[in-house]
Amino acid sequence: MDPSEKSGKIDIPRKAIYRLSIYHRCLQKLHDNAVETVSSTTLARAAGVKSSQLRKDLAYFGQFGTRGLGYPVDLLSTIIREALGRERLQPVILVGAGNLGSALLHYHGFEKEGFEVIAAFDANPDAARARGVTLPVHPVDEIDSFISTHSVKLAILCVPVESAQAVVNRLVAAGIQGILNFSPIVLEVPADVTVNNVDLALELEHLSYFIR
Amino acid sequence: MDPSEKSGKIDIPRKAIYRLSIYHRCLQKLHDNAVETVSSTTLARAAGVKSSQLRKDLAYFGQFGTRGLGYPVDLLSTIIREALGRERLQPVILVGAGNLGSALLHYHGFEKEGFEVIAAFDANPDAARARGVTLPVHPVDEIDSFISTHSVKLAILCVPVESAQAVVNRLVAAGIQGILNFSPIVLEVPADVTVNNVDLALELEHLSYFIR
DNA sequence: AAGTGTGAAAAGTTTCACAGCG
DNA sequence: CGCTGTGAAACTTTTCACACTT
Numbered sequence: 001m002d003p004s005e006k007s008g009k010i011d012i013p014r015k016a017i018y019r020l021s022i023y024h025r026c027l028q029k030l031h032d033n034a035v036e037t038v039s040s041t042t043l044a045r046a047a048g049v050k051s052s053q054l055r056k057d058l059a060y061f062g063q064f065g066t067r068g069l070g071y072p073v074d075l076l077s078t079i080i081r082e083a084l085g086r087e088r089l090q091p092v093i094l095v096g097a098g099n100l101g102s103a104l105l106h107y108h109g110f111e112k113e114g115f116e117v118i119a120a121f122d123a124n125p126d127a128a129r130a131r132g133v134t135l136p137v138h139p140v141d142e143i144d145s146f147i148s149t150h151s152v153k154l155a156i157l158c159v160p161v162e163s164a165q166a167v168v169n170r171l172v173a174a175g176i177q178g179i180l181n182f183s184p185i186v187l188e189v190p191a192d193v194t195v196n197n198v199d200l201a202l203e204l205e206h207l208s209y210f211i212r
Numbered sequence: 213m214d215p216s217e218k219s220g221k222i223d224i225p226r227k228a229i230y231r232l233s234i235y236h237r238c239l240q241k242l243h244d245n246a247v248e249t250v251s252s253t254t255l256a257r258a259a260g261v262k263s264s265q266l267r268k269d270l271a272y273f274g275q276f277g278t279r280g281l282g283y284p285v286d287l288l289s290t291i292i293r294e295a296l297g298r299e300r301l302q303p304v305i306l307v308g309a310g311n312l313g314s315a316l317l318h319y320h321g322f323e324k325e326g327f328e329v330i331a332a333f334d335a336n337p338d339a340a341r342a343r344g345v346t347l348p349v350h351p352v353d354e355i356d357s358f359i360s361t362h363s364v365k366l367a368i369l370c371v372p373v374e375s376a377q378a379v380v381n382r383l384v385a386a387g388i389q390g391i392l393n394f395s396p397i398v399l400e401v402p403a404d405v406t407v408n409n410v411d412l413a414l415e416l417e418h419l420s421y422f423i424r
Numbered sequence: 425a426a427g428t429g430t431g432a433a434a435a436g437t438t439t440c441a442c443a444g445c446g
Numbered sequence: 447c448g449c450t451g452t453g454a455a456a457c458t459t460t461t462c463a464c465a466c467t468t
Contacts, residue, residue, distance in 0.1 A: 017418055017421050018414065018418055020421075021413075021414045021417040021418065022398070022414070024417075025396065046398075047398065048398035083421070084417055084420055084421050085420045085421055085423065086417065086420055090420055090423075092416065099315070099318045099319040099320070100315065100316075100318075100319040100321070102315075103311070103312065103314075103315025103316070103318060103319060104312075104315065104412070106311045106315060107311040107312040107315060107412075108311070109312070109396075109412050109413050110412065110413055110416060112413065113396075113413035113414075113416070113417065115413070115416050115420075153423045154416065154419055154420065154423065156416075177422070177423040177424070178419035178420065178422055178423045179419070180412075180415055180416055180419060184237065184321070184325075186234070186258070186259065186260035194419055194422040194423070196415045196418060196419055198410060198412065198415060200316070200319075200321050200322065200392075200410070201233075201321050201322055201324065201325035201327070202230065202233045202234070202325075203392055203408045203410055204304065204322060204325070204327050204366065204368075204392055205233040205236075205296055205298065205325065206229055206230055206233065206408060207366055207390035207391070207392060207406055207408055208296060208297045208298055208302055208327075208366065208390065209229050209232075209295070209296045209297055210389070210390055210406035211297065211302075211365045211366065211389040211390045211406070212389070
């Protein structure tokens with residue numbers, strides 16, 4: 001993972017944005033426990049970072065802590081949600097409902113975090129349906145019209161490596177702006193499209209370096 | 213993802229290690245096409261990095277390029293494989309064969325890259341088998357003995373968040389040294405254990421920051 | 425001429441440490 | 447007093463640019 005330089009927003013370190021999501025989760029848990037205020041030290045510990053880093057990260061968006069007291073949980077939660085562009089539900093499509101793709105559809109981790117996967121696309125929709133996918137599965141050539149009709153901006157990509165780049169080209173042409181890519185391949189996209197690579201084999205390989 | 217400082221090996225940037233895996237893949241492709249030599253520029257382009265970075269990364273391990281010519285594909289491939297500790301097949305276990313876990317077992321991305329998932333563990337092995345898992349599924353309390361008997365060092369963790377830390381404690385006590393964690397939680401492990409987090413919802417959230 | 429290897433500069437990120445506010 | 451907000455320092459990683467080798 002390492003999306004190259006994109007803006008629209010300014011100046012906030014890439015890594016800080018990842019951490020924002022983590023903070024947000026911790027805040028939700030605090031909220032569920034009816035905690036109203038939290039100090040940078042406490043929240044940082046929960047998130048697994050240093051308190052100074054947490055404070056720096058938050059400072060990118062303004063000042064909403066109270067000295068001597070800490071941060072108001074709910075306000076902070078809202079601020080982060082807005083900063084991440086998650087105020088409203090983002091529709092997402094999934095392309096490639098093969099083994100991994102259909103698996104991800106069964107796993108409801110995305111829904112749990114508030115993303116709505118509204119449709120799946122596959123070269124062979126019947127095969128995908130046979131795999132037990134309950135979501136509507138469309139043939140790939142309907143992608144373009146679907147994207148514009150539903151103004152979808154995010155796509156999860158699980159197609160085979162061979163077809164990945166071709167599918168991405170279509171997605172981009174149709175207006176997709178963010179791609180969560182599971183294919184082990186370096187995708188070419190214009191500068192205004194962000195790709196996040198999740199490369200499972202690569203993560204395992206990385207681990208294998210650290211075991212002695 | 214951001215495993216905290218661990219050594220055993222020295223001085224090589226964490227990110228460089230990820231890139232090594234990518235280079236290795238590109239080299240395999242070159243090898244398959246009977247290419248014998250490759251320049252840093254060409255290989256870097258295939259891997260999606262700058263040529264200077266590629267050269268720096270390789271320089272951590274020694275000098276094996278020929279000026280004016282480039283790098284010998286096969287030698288470089290071997291060097292990287294050794295550097296990553298991938299000379300021999302690493303056995304891996306998967307813990308938590310629920311939705312995502314059993315999905316990963318059907319997806320054979322790990323095998324394709326040369327990791328052997330030798331067993332699965334689940335609180336409810338029958339349910340996992342009902343999910344179509346063909347690999348042997350053991351009850352969780354057999355983990356410890358299995359790990360020592362088979363001297364497994366890598367584990368893929370797909371258990372629910374609630375039980376993740378408890379399971380990790382067991383894995384660590386049993387001698388696991390690397391964990392590929394899919395639970396959205398910050399795991400506590402001793403310094404000699406490496407955790408790689410793959411947090412799917414977090415990756416989507418990160419994307420949503422970049423779409424305008 | 426082509427392309428590596430590498431110091432040194434630049435850029436990016438994290439941590440420190442402390443002034444200042446409630 | 448406790449804890450935030452933040453400049454400055456420390457550290458890490460990337461990029462540049464060029465001497466040097468085949």
